[in-house]
Amino acid sequence: MMRYRGYEARVEPDPRAGILHGEVVGIRDVITFQAESADQIEQAFHDSVDYYLGFCRRRGEHPETPGQ
Helix, strand or coil, rough: CCCEECEEEEEEEEECCEEEEEEEECCCCCEEEECCCCCHHHHHHHHHHHHHHHHHHCCCCCCCCCCC
């Protein structure tokens, strides 16, 4: 399990595509990310969470947080 800014994500390999695929858990909104290697997956997770937070801010919405 990975954690960043209060969000948690699960990561699983996708052997057919040759990538790692992750998804933030504990919220209804969908935040996904992927990377080609374990070295890149944490940054992809951070980038996706940061994008989600910025997207909500630009729309004037409150981002969903775990446990909400």
